[in-house]
Amino acid sequence: MTETHPAPNGPSGRLAITNLDISFGSRKVVSIDELRLDHAEIVGIAGESGSGKSMTTLAILGLARTVGATVSGSIEFDGQELTTLSQDDLRRIRGRRIAAIFQSPSTAFSPVYKVGAIVTKALRLHGATKPEAADRAAEAMRQVLLAPDLLRRYPSQLSGGQLQRVAIALALALRAEILLADEPTSALDVTVQAEVLDLLRDLRDTTGMSVLFISHDLAVVAELCDRVAVMRNGVILEQGPASQVLSSPADPYTAELLDSVPKLATTK
Helix, strand or coil: CCCCCCCCCCCCCCEEEEEEEEEECCEEEEEEEEEEECCCCEEEEECCCCCCHHHHHHHHCCCHHHHCCEEEEEEEECCEECCCCCHHHHHHHECCCEEEECCCHHHHCCCCCCHHHHHHHHHHHCCCCHHHHHHHHHHHHHHCCCCHHHHHCCHHHCCHHHHHHHHHHHHHHCCCCEEEEECCCCCCCHHHHHHHHHHHHHHHHHHCCEEEEEECCHHHHHHHCCEEEEEECCEEEEEEEHHHHHHCCCCHHHHHHHHHCCCCCCCC
C-alpha cells in the first residue's frame, strides 16, 4: 500500500478500522490497514466498481459474514469493538446508531406497505412508542425538507430522490450517529443528486452526524467530502484531505481516476 497522505491522528476516531481483512475462501477482497471517521466528518471512499467499497460497508454493519465472507481485524465504534459483538448486540447498534442508505432506495422499502408504516416499524423496533415513532418520523421528514404527508404514500408513489430523502429521514429519526452512504446519488439525476449532497452536508453541520460516503464519482467526492481514501482491489492506495489528494494525487491510480472525470469543453 502507498499511503502518501496519512490520517494525521492515526486510526483513532468515532469509527476506526485497523488491519481489516475480508475474504471469500482463499480470495482476499479487502485489506485495509487503517481508516477512520471522526465526529461530524464526511469521509469518502472512492474507487471503481469491484474495488471493495461496498464490502467494507457490509463489514462495518456486521453483515459481511451473512454473504459468506470471513472477516478479521478491528472495527471500533466509539472504542467498542464491533467484530466480536453478538448478532443481538449488533442489531441494537445497526440502524439505531449506525445507519445506511444505498444506491437504489426503492429496494429498502417494501412496495406493499406505506412508507410511514415502514419508518415507524423501524423506530418501534428500536424502542419508540407508537406516538413517539409517529412524531419522530414527521419531524425527520421536515428535516429533510419533505412533507410528513408523504408518509401516507406507497414507495411507488414517490420519486427516487424523495425515497432517498425518506431513507435519510429514517436515519435521523433513529438518531443515528454515523451514516454509511453507499453510492446514494448514482441512480439520481444531476439536479436531485445535488439536493441530496446539500442535505448530507447540512445534516453534518446541524446534527453532528458523521458520514462515510462511498462513490466511484470523484467529482461528487471532491464536492462533498472532507477527507478521501482511494481504494483499488480492496486496498487503500492513498488517503488524506480531499483537496490535497484530489489536487495533487501521489498514486498513479488516483491520477487515472481524475483523468477519467468528464470535463466541460471550453471555448477560447
